[in-house]
Amino acid sequence: MAEENIEKTSSEGDFFTVEGKLTEFHMAATNVNLLDEIESSFVEKNLAGGVAALINGMPGALANAAMLSFYDGEDMYNFAGMVNGKVVCGVFRDADKIKDGDIVKLVVTQRNDVLYVHSLLRIDDSLLLMPLNTYCGKRAFFWSCMKFARNMILFMWIMAFAAFFSYVDISVEKKEYLIVACGIIFLAPLVFWFPFEYWSFRTMRDYSICATEIFAAHGFPRPSDFDMRMGATLFKNQSHGFIGYSCELALKKHRLKYNIQSS
Numbered sequence: 001m002a003e004e005n006i007e008k009t010s011s012e013g014d015f016f017t018v019e020g021k022l023t024e025f026h027m028a029a030t031n032v033n034l035l036d037e038i039e040s041s042f043v044e045k046n047l048a049g050g051v052a053a054l055i056n057g058m059p060g061a062l063a064n065a066a067m068l069s070f071y072d073g074e075d076m077y078n079f080a081g082m083v084n085g086k087v088v089c090g091v092f093r094d095a096d097k098i099k100d101g102d103i104v105k106l107v108v109t110q111r112n113d114v115l116y117v118h119s120l121l122r123i124d125d126s127l128l129l130m131p132l133n134t135y136c137g138k139r140a141f142f143w144s145c146m147k148f149a150r151n152m153i154l155f156m157w158i159m160a161f162a163a164f165f166s167y168v169d170i171s172v173e174k175k176e177y178l179i180v181a182c183g184i185i186f187l188a189p190l191v192f193w194f195p196f197e198y199w200s201f202r203t204m205r206d207y208s209i210c211a212t213e214i215f216a217a218h219g220f221p222r223p224s225d226f227d228m229r230m231g232a233t234l235f236k237n238q239s240h241g242f243i244g245y246s247c248e249l250a251l252k253k254h255r256l257k258y259n260i261q262s263s
Helices: 031-044 049-056 058-065 138-167 175-218 247-258
Strands: 005-009 016-028 077-083 086-092 103-111 114-122 232-235 242-245
Touching: 016 086, 016 175, 103 175, 114 175, 138 175
Parallel strands: 086 114
Antiparallel strands: 005 016, 016 077, 016 103, 077 086, 103 114, 232 242
16 A cells, blocks of 8 residues: 655656645546636635645646646546645546545656656556556567557458459469469568558557656566556446556566566
8 A cells, every 4th residue: 555655756767656645636628627627626615824825826837837738638637636745637538537535656757846647556446547549568569569460461361362262263263373363362461561560660659668668667577568458457436337457457467478476
Protein backbone atom coordinates (compact mmCIF):
# COMPACT_ATOMS: atom_id res chain seq x y z
CA MET A 1 0.00 0.00 0.00
CA ALA A 2 1.36 3.42 -0.95
CA GLU A 3 1.93 5.96 1.77
CA GLU A 4 0.21 9.31 1.41
CA ASN A 5 3.38 11.40 1.30
CA ILE A 6 5.94 9.75 -0.93
CA GLU A 7 7.76 11.34 -3.82
CA LYS A 8 10.34 9.52 -5.91
CA THR A 9 12.50 10.78 -8.73
CA SER A 10 13.41 8.78 -11.79
CA SER A 11 16.47 8.99 -13.99
CA GLU A 12 14.34 8.45 -17.09
CA GLY A 13 14.35 11.92 -18.64
CA ASP A 14 12.08 14.37 -16.82
CA PHE A 15 9.69 11.71 -15.56
CA PHE A 16 9.36 11.11 -11.84
CA THR A 17 6.82 9.41 -9.63
CA VAL A 18 4.53 10.74 -6.93
CA GLU A 19 2.50 8.53 -4.62
CA GLY A 20 -0.30 9.65 -2.36
CA LYS A 21 -3.98 10.30 -1.87
CA LEU A 22 -5.80 12.07 -4.69
CA THR A 23 -7.95 14.89 -3.32
CA GLU A 24 -9.97 17.77 -4.80
CA PHE A 25 -10.53 15.56 -7.84
CA HIS A 26 -12.41 17.12 -10.77
CA MET A 27 -13.08 15.64 -14.18
CA ALA A 28 -14.71 16.94 -17.38
CA ALA A 29 -14.80 16.15 -21.08
CA THR A 30 -13.31 19.53 -22.08
CA ASN A 31 -10.79 21.82 -20.44
CA VAL A 32 -13.20 24.78 -20.37
CA ASN A 33 -15.80 22.72 -18.52
CA LEU A 34 -13.11 21.44 -16.19
CA LEU A 35 -12.06 24.94 -15.14
CA ASP A 36 -15.68 25.99 -14.70
CA GLU A 37 -16.36 22.93 -12.56
CA ILE A 38 -13.33 23.56 -10.35
CA GLU A 39 -14.15 27.22 -9.83
CA SER A 40 -17.83 26.56 -9.06
CA SER A 41 -16.87 23.80 -6.65
CA PHE A 42 -14.56 26.08 -4.71
CA VAL A 43 -17.23 28.77 -4.47
CA GLU A 44 -19.51 26.28 -2.74
CA LYS A 45 -16.86 25.30 -0.18
CA ASN A 46 -16.03 27.22 2.95
CA LEU A 47 -12.24 27.02 3.04
CA ALA A 48 -9.86 28.90 5.28
CA GLY A 49 -6.16 29.28 5.91
CA GLY A 50 -3.27 27.94 3.88
CA VAL A 51 -5.31 25.07 2.47
CA ALA A 52 -7.74 27.55 0.94
CA ALA A 53 -4.93 29.56 -0.63
CA LEU A 54 -3.39 26.44 -2.09
CA ILE A 55 -6.60 24.94 -3.45
CA ASN A 56 -7.98 28.24 -4.72
CA GLY A 57 -4.85 28.60 -6.84
CA MET A 58 -5.66 25.47 -8.83
CA PRO A 59 -7.63 27.08 -11.70
CA GLY A 60 -4.99 29.71 -12.34
CA ALA A 61 -2.14 27.24 -12.19
CA LEU A 62 -3.92 24.90 -14.58
CA ALA A 63 -4.83 27.66 -17.01
CA ASN A 64 -1.24 28.93 -17.10
CA ALA A 65 0.69 25.69 -17.17
CA ALA A 66 -1.28 22.72 -18.40
CA MET A 67 -4.25 23.57 -20.58
CA LEU A 68 -2.24 23.46 -23.79
CA SER A 69 -1.61 19.80 -23.07
CA PHE A 70 -5.28 19.00 -22.60
CA TYR A 71 -7.41 17.43 -25.28
CA ASP A 72 -11.02 18.31 -26.03
CA GLY A 73 -12.38 15.05 -27.37
CA GLU A 74 -15.50 12.98 -26.95
CA ASP A 75 -13.64 9.87 -25.78
CA MET A 76 -11.16 11.53 -23.43
CA TYR A 77 -11.51 13.09 -20.00
CA ASN A 78 -9.45 15.93 -18.57
CA PHE A 79 -8.95 15.83 -14.83
CA ALA A 80 -7.27 17.80 -12.08
CA GLY A 81 -6.69 17.28 -8.40
CA MET A 82 -4.12 17.45 -5.65
CA VAL A 83 -1.59 14.90 -4.40
CA ASN A 84 0.70 15.66 -1.47
CA GLY A 85 -0.29 19.33 -1.63
CA LYS A 86 0.62 19.67 -5.33
CA VAL A 87 -1.71 20.36 -8.24
CA VAL A 88 -1.84 17.48 -10.73
CA CYS A 89 -3.69 17.20 -14.02
CA GLY A 90 -3.87 14.94 -17.02
CA VAL A 91 -5.94 13.39 -19.81
CA PHE A 92 -7.03 9.76 -19.93
CA ARG A 93 -9.78 7.79 -21.63
CA ASP A 94 -10.82 6.20 -18.33
CA ALA A 95 -10.28 9.19 -16.06
CA ASP A 96 -13.99 9.03 -15.28
CA LYS A 97 -13.29 5.79 -13.39
CA ILE A 98 -11.06 7.60 -10.87
CA LYS A 99 -12.58 8.81 -7.60
CA ASP A 100 -11.68 11.45 -5.05
CA GLY A 101 -9.74 9.81 -2.24
CA ASP A 102 -8.07 7.11 -4.37
CA ILE A 103 -4.50 6.19 -3.39
CA VAL A 104 -2.48 6.53 -6.59
CA LYS A 105 1.01 6.33 -8.01
CA LEU A 106 1.59 8.92 -10.72
CA VAL A 107 4.29 9.30 -13.35
CA VAL A 108 4.54 13.04 -13.89
CA THR A 109 6.56 15.89 -15.33
CA GLN A 110 6.82 19.37 -13.86
CA ARG A 111 5.12 22.15 -15.85
CA ASN A 112 5.46 25.42 -14.01
CA ASP A 113 3.48 24.95 -10.79
CA VAL A 114 1.59 21.90 -12.04
CA LEU A 115 2.48 18.21 -12.20
CA TYR A 116 1.27 16.82 -15.52
CA VAL A 117 0.25 13.17 -15.18
CA HIS A 118 1.47 10.81 -17.91
CA SER A 119 0.40 7.62 -16.16
CA LEU A 120 -1.83 6.79 -13.20
CA LEU A 121 -1.76 3.57 -11.20
CA ARG A 122 -4.55 3.12 -8.66
CA ILE A 123 -3.12 1.09 -5.81
CA ASP A 124 -6.40 -0.41 -4.62
CA ASP A 125 -7.23 -2.45 -7.74
CA SER A 126 -4.06 -1.96 -9.85
CA LEU A 127 -5.92 -0.02 -12.58
CA LEU A 128 -3.29 1.43 -14.92
CA LEU A 129 -4.03 4.47 -17.09
CA MET A 130 -1.73 5.51 -19.93
CA PRO A 131 -1.84 8.22 -22.63
CA LEU A 132 -3.79 7.66 -25.84
CA ASN A 133 -2.11 5.12 -28.20
CA THR A 134 0.58 4.39 -25.60
CA TYR A 135 0.30 0.73 -24.66
CA CYS A 136 3.66 -0.99 -24.99
CA GLY A 137 7.41 -0.42 -24.98
CA LYS A 138 9.46 0.11 -28.13
CA ARG A 139 10.62 -3.49 -28.61
CA ALA A 140 7.19 -4.87 -27.75
CA PHE A 141 5.58 -2.52 -30.28
CA PHE A 142 8.01 -3.57 -33.02
CA TRP A 143 7.27 -7.26 -32.53
CA SER A 144 3.56 -6.52 -32.27
CA CYS A 145 3.71 -4.94 -35.73
CA MET A 146 5.68 -7.87 -37.14
CA LYS A 147 3.29 -10.42 -35.63
CA PHE A 148 0.35 -8.58 -37.15
CA ALA A 149 2.09 -8.65 -40.55
CA ARG A 150 2.74 -12.40 -40.16
CA ASN A 151 -0.90 -13.10 -39.28
CA MET A 152 -2.20 -11.06 -42.21
CA ILE A 153 0.20 -12.83 -44.60
CA LEU A 154 -0.95 -16.25 -43.40
CA PHE A 155 -4.59 -15.18 -43.74
CA MET A 156 -4.09 -13.87 -47.28
CA TRP A 157 -2.18 -17.00 -48.32
CA ILE A 158 -4.96 -19.27 -47.07
CA MET A 159 -7.72 -17.24 -48.71
CA ALA A 160 -5.89 -16.66 -52.00
CA PHE A 161 -4.69 -20.24 -52.48
CA ALA A 162 -8.10 -21.61 -51.48
CA ALA A 163 -9.82 -19.36 -54.03
CA PHE A 164 -7.20 -20.11 -56.70
CA PHE A 165 -7.45 -23.88 -56.48
CA SER A 166 -11.24 -23.71 -56.18
CA TYR A 167 -11.74 -21.82 -59.43
CA VAL A 168 -8.77 -22.95 -61.53
CA ASP A 169 -8.61 -26.38 -63.12
CA ILE A 170 -4.93 -27.18 -62.69
CA SER A 171 -5.24 -30.21 -64.97
CA VAL A 172 -5.82 -28.06 -68.06
CA GLU A 173 -3.69 -25.00 -67.25
CA LYS A 174 -0.11 -24.73 -68.38
CA LYS A 175 2.47 -25.51 -65.71
CA GLU A 176 4.28 -22.21 -66.30
CA TYR A 177 1.11 -20.20 -65.66
CA LEU A 178 0.45 -22.10 -62.44
CA ILE A 179 3.98 -21.43 -61.18
CA VAL A 180 3.70 -17.71 -61.97
CA ALA A 181 0.28 -17.42 -60.33
CA CYS A 182 1.41 -19.27 -57.20
CA GLY A 183 4.55 -17.13 -57.06
CA ILE A 184 2.51 -13.93 -57.20
CA ILE A 185 0.14 -15.19 -54.51
CA PHE A 186 3.11 -16.14 -52.33
CA LEU A 187 5.18 -12.97 -52.79
CA ALA A 188 2.51 -10.24 -52.90
CA PRO A 189 1.54 -10.42 -49.21
CA LEU A 190 5.22 -10.54 -48.17
CA VAL A 191 6.10 -7.52 -50.28
CA PHE A 192 3.16 -5.53 -48.92
CA TRP A 193 2.66 -6.41 -45.25
CA PHE A 194 6.18 -6.43 -43.80
CA PRO A 195 7.16 -3.03 -45.28
CA PHE A 196 3.75 -1.60 -44.40
CA GLU A 197 3.98 -2.70 -40.75
CA TYR A 198 7.57 -1.50 -40.50
CA TRP A 199 6.39 1.87 -41.79
CA SER A 200 3.63 1.79 -39.15
CA PHE A 201 6.25 1.11 -36.49
CA ARG A 202 8.45 4.00 -37.67
CA THR A 203 5.44 6.32 -37.78
CA MET A 204 4.11 5.43 -34.32
CA ARG A 205 7.32 4.58 -32.47
CA ASP A 206 7.36 7.89 -30.55
CA TYR A 207 4.39 6.55 -28.59
CA SER A 208 6.32 3.38 -27.75
CA ILE A 209 9.40 5.38 -26.72
CA CYS A 210 7.22 7.43 -24.38
CA ALA A 211 5.67 4.23 -23.02
CA THR A 212 9.12 2.75 -22.39
CA GLU A 213 10.15 5.78 -20.34
CA ILE A 214 6.89 5.71 -18.37
CA PHE A 215 7.24 1.99 -17.62
CA ALA A 216 10.84 2.56 -16.52
CA ALA A 217 9.69 5.33 -14.18
CA HIS A 218 7.13 2.91 -12.72
CA GLY A 219 9.99 0.48 -12.11
CA PHE A 220 8.74 -2.28 -14.42
CA PRO A 221 11.38 -4.85 -15.47
CA ARG A 222 12.41 -4.82 -19.15
CA PRO A 223 10.27 -1.74 -19.88
CA SER A 224 10.96 -1.85 -23.62
CA ASP A 225 9.33 -5.30 -23.76
CA PHE A 226 6.38 -4.48 -21.49
CA ASP A 227 2.89 -4.54 -23.02
CA MET A 228 0.08 -3.33 -20.77
CA ARG A 229 -2.50 -4.95 -23.05
CA MET A 230 -1.61 -8.28 -21.44
CA GLY A 231 -3.39 -6.95 -18.36
CA ALA A 232 -6.76 -6.35 -20.03
CA THR A 233 -9.51 -7.43 -17.64
CA LEU A 234 -12.95 -6.52 -16.33
CA PHE A 235 -13.05 -3.97 -13.52
CA LYS A 236 -16.18 -3.67 -11.41
CA ASN A 237 -17.73 -0.31 -10.61
CA GLN A 238 -21.13 1.09 -9.65
CA SER A 239 -22.61 0.22 -13.06
CA HIS A 240 -21.87 -2.89 -15.11
CA GLY A 241 -18.09 -2.70 -14.98
CA PHE A 242 -15.59 -1.76 -17.68
CA ILE A 243 -12.63 -3.22 -19.53
CA GLY A 244 -9.38 -1.75 -18.27
CA TYR A 245 -5.73 -2.68 -17.80
CA SER A 246 -4.51 -4.28 -14.59
CA CYS A 247 -0.88 -3.50 -13.81
CA GLU A 248 -0.66 -6.51 -11.51
CA LEU A 249 -1.97 -8.91 -14.17
CA ALA A 250 0.21 -7.42 -16.92
CA LEU A 251 3.33 -7.66 -14.75
CA LYS A 252 2.52 -11.27 -13.86
CA LYS A 253 2.25 -12.27 -17.53
CA HIS A 254 5.30 -10.15 -18.40
CA ARG A 255 7.45 -11.93 -15.80
CA LEU A 256 6.24 -15.34 -16.96
CA LYS A 257 6.95 -14.54 -20.60
CA TYR A 258 10.52 -13.37 -19.96
CA ASN A 259 11.24 -15.62 -16.95
CA ILE A 260 11.75 -12.63 -14.64
CA GLN A 261 11.90 -13.34 -10.93
CA SER A 262 9.71 -11.18 -8.70
CA SER A 263 11.73 -8.75 -6.61
